[in-house]
Amino acid sequence: MRRLWIGLTVAVFSVLLIIPVIRIAMGAFDEGWGGFARGLARPETLHALYMTGLIVVIVTIVNTLFGVMLSLYLVRATWLGNKVKQLLNSIVDLPFAVSPVIGGLMIVLLLGPETALGALFNKAGIDIVYALPGMIIATLFVTFPLVVREVMPVLQEIGSAQEEAAATLGASAWTTFWRVTWPSIRWCVVYGVVLTVARAMGEFGAVLVVSGNILFKTQTATTLVYQDVENFNLTAANSIALVLAAGSVTLLLLMEWAKSRREVH
Amino acid sequence: MHIEVRGLNKKFGDFQAVADVDFEIEKGQLIGLLGPSGGGKTSILRMLAGLETVDDGDIVFHGKRVNDLPPQERGIGFVFQNYALFKHMTVAENIAFGLEVKKWSKQKIKERVAELVDLTGLSGFEKRYPHQLSGGQRQRVAFARALAPEPQLLLLDEPFAAIDAKIRHELRSWLREMIDRLGITSIFVTHDQDEAIEVADQIMIINKGRLEQKGTPWEIYKNPESPFVASFIGESTIIEDVSALRGFGGSGELPGTKALIRPEYVEIGKEHDFELLSATETGRVRHIHFRGSEWLVEVQIGAAKLVTYRSLEKEILQPGDEVRVLIHRAYLFNDTNSWVMENKLKEDPMPVHI
Numbered sequence: 001m002r003r004l005w006i007g008l009t010v011a012v013f014s015v016l017l018i019i020p021v022i023r024i025a026m027g028a029f030d031e032g033w034g035g036f037a038r039g040l041a042r043p044e045t046l047h048a049l050y051m052t053g054l055i056v057v058i059v060t061i062v063n064t065l066f067g068v069m070l071s072l073y074l075v076r077a078t079w080l081g082n083k084v085k086q087l088l089n090s091i092v093d094l095p096f097a098v099s100p101v102i103g104g105l106m107i108v109l110l111l112g113p114e115t116a117l118g119a120l121f122n123k124a125g126i127d128i129v130y131a132l133p134g135m136i137i138a139t140l141f142v143t144f145p146l147v148v149r150e151v152m153p154v155l156q157e158i159g160s161a162q163e164e165a166a167a168t169l170g171a172s173a174w175t176t177f178w179r180v181t182w183p184s185i186r187w188c189v190v191y192g193v194v195l196t197v198a199r200a201m202g203e204f205g206a207v208l209v210v211s212g213n214i215l216f217k218t219q220t221a222t223t224l225v226y227q228d229v230e231n232f233n234l235t236a237a238n239s240i241a242l243v244l245a246a247g248s249v250t251l252l253l254l255m256e257w258a259k260s261r262r263e264v265h
Numbered sequence: 266m267h268i269e270v271r272g273l274n275k276k277f278g279d280f281q282a283v284a285d286v287d288f289e290i291e292k293g294q295l296i297g298l299l300g301p302s303g304g305g306k307t308s309i310l311r312m313l314a315g316l317e318t319v320d321d322g323d324i325v326f327h328g329k330r331v332n333d334l335p336p337q338e339r340g341i342g343f344v345f346q347n348y349a350l351f352k353h354m355t356v357a358e359n360i361a362f363g364l365e366v367k368k369w370s371k372q373k374i375k376e377r378v379a380e381l382v383d384l385t386g387l388s389g390f391e392k393r394y395p396h397q398l399s400g401g402q403r404q405r406v407a408f409a410r411a412l413a414p415e416p417q418l419l420l421l422d423e424p425f426a427a428i429d430a431k432i433r434h435e436l437r438s439w440l441r442e443m444i445d446r447l448g449i450t451s452i453f454v455t456h457d458q459d460e461a462i463e464v465a466d467q468i469m470i471i472n473k474g475r476l477e478q479k480g481t482p483w484e485i486y487k488n489p490e491s492p493f494v495a496s497f498i499g500e501s502t503i504i505e506d507v508s509a510l511r512g513f514g515g516s517g518e519l520p521g522t523k524a525l526i527r528p529e530y531v532e533i534g535k536e537h538d539f540e541l542l543s544a545t546e547t548g549r550v551r552h553i554h555f556r557g558s559e560w561l562v563e564v565q566i567g568a569a570k571l572v573t574y575r576s577l578e579k580e581i582l583q584p585g586d587e588v589r590v591l592i593h594r595a596y597l598f599n600d601t602n603s604w605v606m607e608n609k610l611k612e613d614p615m616p617v618h619i
Binding site: 164168175183 | 314315316335336337338339341342343345347349350351352353362363366367410411413414
């Protein structure tokens with residue numbers, strides 16, 4: 001009986017995780033190194049990877065900054081009522097509960113070219129939907145809870161006594177944050193950042209809806225894989241997928257390391 | 266630092282944490298804020314530190330109103346209940362923090378840290394992290410850290426609560442000595458009356474957000490101004506009908522008057538132990554408890570039950586023994602008044618002069 005369960009677990013694990021990765025690697029190299037390199041060296045691939053990289057960098061910076069700020073406010077601010085805090089706290093989880101495609105759709109409905117807001121921005125010369133800003137907003141929406149959910153519990157756990165002690169010793173809010181709060185939360189922030197990068201790199205649904213998947217313009221690595229599969233260009237699709245998978249694995253290893261550091265203090 | 270507090274009020278939602286508290290503290294004194302948990306002591310301390318906003322009233326340091334000053338600018342040192350040491354900094358770094366923030370020179374910081382490490386007996390522990398220290402050592406680091414920037418006022422929130430009983434005694438006398446040596450005005454919060462009585466120059470009894478009484482430990486013990494203070498300081502039993510006790514006849518004229526009698530007001534013994542038998546009552550021993558250094562005896566007199574101490578050197582009593590009981594005094598109170606009454610029969614009515 002026990003063997004059966006172990007066997008079943010291993011089977012599910014390999015069917016879900018191991019075999020697809022091997023299959024992708026095999027698919028990428030079915031024409032040898034040449035096919036793999038050709039798939040990656042196409043100008044559309046390079047542009048798509050560049051878009052993905054750009055989105056990841058911007059989203060990670062914005063998300064880390066505001067994620068940490070929001071966590072601080074939600075845990076520490078005395079000027080926010082408890083009811084308001086609870087409300088905000090539950091709204092933070094909204095992206096977890098809502099499908100990314102719906103999230104993207106919300107952005108299109110709110111900021112699309114046909115809407116008042118969208119038209120306003122359009123007049124000012126800024127395209128939001130079917131352009132980079134919309135894709136960044138969509139990815140931000142999807143990744144927003146990741147940093148907050150990592151940092152908030154730790155802030156709650158360490159309590160405010162150390163920060164109060166710093167204040168009575170004459171430290172300004174800024175000094176207190178950098179010298180007292182930050183050392184306690186930094187590994188959680190790193191963990192949250194790694195999760196954000198991984199999620200931003202792999203985001204598909206929300207980005208597809210808001211980007212329109214326009215070649216050489218708003219196409220990201222994931223949407224290019226989708227298009228290549230549609231066009232039966234499987235070798236190229238597998239090559240890009242393999243690059244993305246390799247990136248994710250590296251991040252996961254980084255995450256394990258961050259996790260072990262987090263437990264030290 | 267001379268401190269004055271006038272009409273201090275603080276509410277948390279609907280809960281009145283501090284209500285109309287007034288007091289004044291002379292420079293260099295060590296004050297104990299004593300009272301039951303949740304009575305508002307810590308709120309008062311935190312308002313003095315600027316960690317809590319004041320709803321109403323004034324806090325005046327050295328003749329200057331500080332209500333709107335942030336904690337950074339009040340020139341105080343605060344020792345937190347659980348020390349709140351910076352856990353990722355070593356002992357030396359913890360102590361140096363306040364000095365670095367104030368931009369002291371490297372050399373001066375080094376000297377000051379060495380001085381405080383020496384003063385608090387932490388030599389050899391400078392490089393340790395807080396989690397590598399014992400409770401007593403952490404407490405001393407917290408103390409050194411608070412003192413480092415040379416504050417004018419030291420505030421301590423339940424400084425010994427998290428330390429085991431034996432070390433607590435040592436630390437208490439150490440703290441007292443240290444504060445005497447530095448001459449710094451200090452206020453500490455405690456719910457432990459022994460601690461307050463032993464350490465403080467003056468005690469302020471806080472109950473339900475109100476200041477019940479302020480005075481030296483001896484004054485508070487001797488002349489409690491309210492039934493709460495009388496029952497909170499020392500051990501005591503409440504007697505409903507005190508006029509039934511010998512020597513206190515006629516005291517129950519006012520309806521609703523009750524008496525509070527401390528164990529040390531009561532003496533028990535055999536007939537030959539007393540010179541004035543007429544002032545004593547007959548009672549019966551109900552229980553005896555060994556208290557380590559003395560006996561605690563419960564004795565029944567009519568309907569009243571009293572407790573008293575008895576020296577271990579004296580003859581050991583047994584439950585059921587008949588004894589003579591002398592009540593020296595009682596603390597009487599009713600809804601409006603409270604007063605101390607001595608046993609009227611203790612004065613020999615017919616002194617024999619030889």
